Amino acid sequence: MNSGASTFVEGVDNAFIFILGISFFFLIGITLVMILFLYRYNKKKHPKAVQNAGSTKLEIIWTVIPLALVMGMFYYGYVGWKPMKRIPSEGVEITANARMWSFSFRYDNGRVTDKLYVPKDTAVILTLNAVDVIHSLYIPAFRVKEDMVPGLANNRLWFEATKLGSYSLFCTEYCGLQHSYMHTEVVVMEPEEFWTWYADTTGVALPVEEGADLALLGRQIVESKGCLACHSLDGSTIIGPTFKGAWGSNVPVITQGQQREVLFDYDYVRRSIYEPDYDIHQGYRPGQMFSYEGEISEQQIELIVEFLKSLNE
Incomplete structure (x- = not known):
């Protein structure tokens, strides 16, 4: 939680923590009240029932409070979701291709990699393509996930990584027998290091050392x-x-x-x-x-x- 690996982490985690907190509060509260009532109102013989006409005040309370809680969940969810859909006009453009059962990433200079290399503190815009069935690109540490649908035009996702390191990238849409093997890594680099790597177009060809197997x-x-x-x-x-x-x-x-x-x-x-x-x-x-x-x-x-x-x- 709150790993800070991307700019989306705080918004998504705040919504999650808010919903989880409310859920725990009512789980514990309702459980304790049930236990209390079991002892407080335990009767050896069931008393004669008394007809109650109802309570307008009580009905208002149990309508307004849940409504406020649900609207609070919606607010935090919307605040976390909205920036994800505002794709910036400028950033590092990369095409992500998915097929059974691997990912590949094509950069504007023609370089194709099996891992996703991105610069730190820079907007990265992924154009998502699937060549066979529906896949889903998911980077848990960045709190981003988007389906990759064959033939779907202008399907894009963006993020801005804020911490250096390697992060897992998964397919989270069942896509066949070897679905569980469909994963790779996102490698976050310093901007200077990334652009040096990007400019080295010799990297399009594999460096094969003399005597290599x-x-x-x-x-x-x-x-x-x-x-x-x-x-x-x-x-x-x-x-x-x-x-x-x-x-x-x-x-x-x-x-x-x-x-x-x-x-x-x-x-x-x-x-x-x-x-x-x-x-x-x-x-x-x-x-x-x-x-x-x-x-x-x-x-x-x-x-x-x-x-x-x-x-x-």
């Missing part, structure tokens, strides 16, 4: 993009065909209605990532995978290929 780098990409939610590494079938032993094999596919076999090689992997419905693996339905064009680079495909090759060893 290319297969391991490829696996990290596959994991971060959510590929293993549909493709197993042990030969079992999930939603898509397994990766185990696939490299170099002949794959039975349907291409434009025609059955054929294609070699599981670099070209097939690239085509499957960018045009997943071009060659449909026999036994699987089209439309189960969406294109990663613009999200997975050619260099990343090369690393993914190295990982797939390693599964044959």
